[in-house]
Amino acid sequence: MEDFHYNPHISVDCVIFGFDDQKINILLIKRKQSGKNVFALPGDLVQKGEDLDHAASRVLFELTGLQNLYLEQFKAFGSPDRIKDPVDIEWIKSIREHPEERVITIGYNSLVKVDGFEFTPSSFAEEVLWHPIEKPQKLAFDHNDIANTGWFMLREKIKREPMIAFSLLPEKFTLRQLQTLYEAIVGISLDKRNFRKRMLRNNFLVAMEERETGVSHKPAQYFRFDEDTYREDFARDQWFLF
Amino acid sequence: MEDFHYNPHISVDCVIFGFDDQKINILLIKRKQSGKNVFALPGDLVQKGEDLDHAASRVLFELTGLQNLYLEQFKAFGSPDRIKDPVDIEWIKSIREHPEERVITIGYNSLVKVDGFEFTPSSFAEEVLWHPIEKPQKLAFDHNDIANTGWFMLREKIKREPMIAFSLLPEKFTLRQLQTLYEAIVGISLDKRNFRKRMLRNNFLVAMEERETGVSHKPAQYFRFDEDTYREDFARDQWFLF
DNA sequence: GCAAAAGTGTTACTGATACACCCATGG
């Protein structure tokens, strides 16, 4: 631990979302402490001279090996008593050079495509796992607050900028996957025909030659998301009068 | 200056919006430095043991004498070089005990009703003024970035929760004021009849007995905003599929 | 041939837009 690199007052915590074709999950790290499992969001202190966004990217990269992920700050958490559980205090004392320092943490949301990456064994994570966002799980520190706020902010963000949802899907995906994702985010179910109708009039969804294989039903067509077309066509400037 | 009260690593900066029946303004403070006027957002270091939201409320209260204003954090600004202008560095040196410390600042948006309050002479403001948000004005530090981001975030927020816009209007207001406010936020102009039609089917707008007086045209009816009715009726859960 | 998900159109309804004139007041 080379604490002299770090600014002991500021940290980042990442809420990393993934979609497994059924539901939305977040990435948690697990550590053993006094024989019990303790779960937490991945995060780290910000280094001296390091930008906040850079610190969050660094945490993501160390954990997933991926770069250029969707990443957005959503809130700063600075309550003076955000670390109050004795178990957490004990943990902090074991890893920080200045455990008594008040730390402000900046919450970041990130979206990853679940297919095709492996967790990287990391300095700060004994074990890494996907956990369903809808399933309650006690987390360390104020991480429940951070995760809940992040999930709320992500949904708000997607309302305004639905494009980012494609960061959760593989490069090629079926309309059923897209609809399931949408339903998982929104929390309601949609009519299949109306959904397809609305989707297919968007030029940014381009049908690929390829179809599903190995499924015991009519194989679905794959689509991909064309970001350039989206940006051209989709000048969302909708305003809602109460 | 009793710096020992303060946490020298964290500050808050407030983007305070007001509506003057024509346009949206933000509150700036002005100081004289080397014979030049320097403009900045109001802000302060966070005190030791003080919550971030509390620090922002404190800045607002010292400036306006008002409490329980609409207040929302919108972003943390933590670039290592956010203070780089020599004029700003000189200023920091003159007021901070640890001028070399890196400071993370948390940006807050606030909405005030312009009618019926006076600026309070404050420890940190030689002069306080309303400045049109649309009119460019160079600000100290990274305050242009903070103000622009705050304005953008406010507009995004109002799209999702238009209710908060009423924090900018007086208790009683005319539909014309409401429409002008809406147009100032959205940046487009609306058809008067359609606007009134949509507004008047909302139960949360309640017509008062009172009408305008002293105007040289047909006096307009006053309305007020009923927050309880709004919360009951207006379960906004609109989702937009691309 | 059966189970399982893909794919496909029409109708009814609801909300948005476009548009022009009379009314009440102060000076």
Added chain:
DNA sequence: CCATGGGTGTATCAGTAACACTTTTGC
């Protein structure tokens, strides 16, 4: 009596919502 902004209705258009059956594949 004139200038000013307040206040009102209708017709058209576009988008949303509801709804059931046929197709293709693996086993």
